Amino acid sequence: MAKRVGMEVAIAVAEAVGMCNVDVAAVYPITPQSHIAEHLSDIVADGRTDTEYVTVESEHSAISVVIGASGTGARTYTATSSQGLMLMHEILPIVSAMRLPICMAVANRAVSGPLNILNDHSDIMPQRDAGWIVMFTENGQEAIDLSIQSFKIAEDPEVMLPVAVNIDGFQLTHMVEPVEFPDQKAVSRFIPARKPYAMLHPDTPVTMGAFAMSDIYHEMMMVKDEVLKNSKKTILKVWDEWAKTFGRRYKPVETYRADDAEVLLVTMGSMGETAEVAIDELRKKKVSVGLVKIRLWRPFPFDEFRHVVRKAKLLIVTDRAVSFGGPGGPVHAEIKAALYHDKHRPAVHDYIIGLGGRDVRVSDFVTMVERAIKDRRKSAVKDYEFYGVRE
Amino acid sequence: MDQVANFDLFASRLADRSEYFSAGHRACQGCGEALAVRLICKALGEETVIANATGCMEIISSMYPTTAWGLPWIHVAFENAAAVGSGVEAGLKALRRKGRIPNREVKTVAMAGDGGTMDIGLQALSGAMERGHNLLFICLDNEAYMNTGIQRSSGTPMGASTTTSPAGKLSYGQKTWKKNMPEIMVAHRVPYVATVCPSYPIDLLNKVKKAKEVKGPAYIHCFSVCPTGWRAASELTIALGRLVVETGIFPLFEVEDGKYRFTVKPDTLRPVKDYLKHQGRFRHLTPDVIEMIQQGVYHEYNKLQDKVDNLHAWSELRKKPHAR
Structure with a gap:
């Protein structure tokens, strides 16, 4: 049994992500997500994970950078909150339409106006119809576990969809809670390196993000709906495997x-x-x-x-x-x-x-x-x- | 000029015969941008990944389920080509380091129109250049939002009539000077910045090849004649691309390590009227506005000449400043 430690939840989330062999992370700091942004960059700076950390100039570019990276076949991660999520809004449905398994933490915070930095769910709700898998966490342990699981769910060949893990801002992100980390070797076995369906590389010159008119767009949206609904099977499978491996069981x-x-x-x-x-x-x-x-x-x-x-x-x-x-x-x-x-x-x-x-x-x-x-x-x-x- | 003209006769031998941007796409007749992209791809070669902004180029080349692209290509949205390109570069770098893709140099190139570069895409571009990605950004400048129906951008030239800067009883069209993108890129300490036009294909090929070799950010500003948006005859595309250089309106130059150099230098500048008169977008201009444009072009040209004459390469300036 792993040792329990007292840790701020945002720091714990960054630690968990640092265990996931993320290839590219692009994070723009925003309260109350900023401790994730900072601590993940600490982990990269100390060489504890081999990750390209792109210090973008906005959340719009954060999500755009991880799209480009995910297109090459890289495992990608970003995190945001509130106004940042609203700025990403335009790009979110494109991620799911392109079937790119980007994982993202949302440190839930109220949206302006008036400006408010504290917790509610008004940031994630306008993203409801973006075609992402969206999950909520209740405590620090769940935030760790779901952050790790999200890569396995997102990258499953039956799914290939982005996942947003919601962690209530301050009420959860800034709490110091008793948490335990799974063993690194077990995590590496649980989520081996991503095996992409297609890669942006000269050896496989694919066209990604083509233009589609009314003759096919309608059907594409139906597929998106079907795929998202079907993803529940994989989510249940992953949670089952998690329970068997790490002992904690999750249910929808x-x-x-x-x-x-x-x-x-x-x-x-x-x-x-x-x-x-x-x-x-x-x-x-x-x-x-x-x-x-x-x-x-x-x-x-x-x-x-x-x-x-x-x-x-x-x-x-x-x-x-x-x-x-x-x-x-x-x-x-x-x-x-x-x-x-x-x-x-x-x-x-x-x-x-x-x-x-x-x-x-x-x-x-x-x-x-x-x-x-x-x-x-x-x-x-x-x-x-x-x-x-x-x- | 004769020398350059003679070189062009042999362009077909000097350019790669492989095609990475196929015929059969949906560009308008006489599209300077499609011609430019075809040449750019030849210069880049197959070890390239392209991130393309929304716009004419994306619409004409990627109608699902067809594609004109022989190179790996991604389109996401309008304003984020530089950010998507940054991500492609970071992804390739990480995967190469981790041994998950072959250990070869692959160039990432981002492309956008004048709107996707100078207006809505400027922030993402500034961020990408500041971060110093190994990324070549190419602006395909046809001087307005052509894809949406010829609305003005900050790349639209003074006096041009567009659907949102129309000429009328109280207006002579666009009332602002074109934003100077190459200067903005030089100010980002980008080690290679150049202007090109497909009417000078050898110059274009050479500059793209040079930009490809830069291990860091590079920027190319490509003048792309748009007969549809400029209300010009489609057979004049090449001629207009030459006239814009010969009048000094769009000089062909490069800035390498901060050192400015003209790559095509007309002996004397032709009057701007020679260029303006072929285009419906300038048809309404009165002699006094044409004179104002002429003076503006001289002013900008002299400023550029001054930089060519007086500015040193950055590498020559790595020393302690003189005491006053």
Whole structure:
């Protein structure tokens, strides 16, 4: 068993990436991702990994550099946050369309305006339809594990898609947590050097990124959708192999005391651990409540989600982003879409919480659950509401 | 000039007979850019990877499932050719070092139009040049956004009428002087900067070959006549490329290690009118605007001449400055 160490999560993510034989990394510093950018460059400077680290002049160039490098067959990595991710936005769908297995950490942070550097999910949500595999982490260990797994998933010949690993900014990136690192030899066996499908090299003069009009674009988008959906099989396979090799098991939808619960709280990201404590408190008060934590955001695990909520009467969804003028939070919209055809359709109440780094405490989760239960008794379930607005 | 003209007679023997940019692409009749790219590829040879910006060149050459490219080629977006090229260079470097590709020198070349270089792509280009990648960047300058319908860019010359700098009752067209990209690249301490035009094919081939040998960043600015966008007869492409040099509007020169040198030097400059009169984009110009352009061209030409005459190579300046 590997030794547990106390380490800041962003530093731990950089350490994990440093174990993955990355050929080219291009990272532009942005709060709260900057410790990943800095520490990865330390690892390269000390010769602990053989990586070309390109100190780009913007996030747009960061993602563009790793596209070019990935095109040559290199294993590539980048990391960003908030405005940086928004600047990359134009390029993200091109990465998935070109089937380039780029791995990226997103240190989730609110988007401007007004300028705010603290945590929520408003940066990753506008990237929802870019065709990437998108995962969320709850703690430092998961951030390490998913960062390593992401290369194996992305580069699998059945997948060949980019992966974004979401790590809540500050709330997770800047926490010092007890973590353990897998053995380097085991990691090297788990993710051997990339075997690319095509390489930009004179020995194989391929054309990448061709121009396509209406006669074929439509079909290409269908393929992109199919490939992303099918990637779940590989993700499950990789998680299974990870469990066998390293002992920690991952699921697309995780649960906590959910089996017999009438009411289920739904979270995504680092708030899951806070919510667990709230569930314990509510259980002591004999409230039949459990927790559902969504790990895999894209491809969305519809079957797994329906399965875990099959007996619940009320779902209390928490969203850390807003679809302005729309259905409230994006997670909530997804869940309602998942349940539309189900015979068993629980009531769904959406709370928008923790925007721009607003603290969400154990007591807040308790209040949200109690209030939603009361609203349901009065048949006054709201589609969505902003929780904890200062009057 | 006679000497250069005579050289051109033998161009077909001096150029590589291999074709890396195939016929059958969708360029307009008389496209100077397609001609330039064909020659550039001959000079680069097969040990090359190209990163191409969105624009005419990408659209005409890569209509899925066809391709005109015999060289490995990647297109991603409009403004990031220099960054994609940086990544290709870094990828090839890492894979070669790790023994995952053959141990041979492969040149990475990024290409973009004037918009993809001077406007929307300038930041990525500046970053790539500053970082010092082993990357040749080639600007294919046809002096406006031709692919989207002839809108002005910062490469559009003074007085040209485009669809967003139209001539009208209150306007004589473009009201700004063309951005001086070679100077911006020299200011990045790029060891080799040159201007070329496919109307001078030997000069173009020589410069591209020279740029290929540079172990670091290099920049070539290629003047690409666009009969469609300039509303000129397509059979005048070569003639216009010659006139632009003979009038001094687009001098052919190179800056090697900071040392400026004309590679084609007209004995006397022809009046700009000789060049302007063949093009619909300048048809509206009044004599006073033409005179203003003439004076502007003289001014820029003299500034360049001054650099050719007076600037030293950077390597000669590696010494302690004199005390005052």
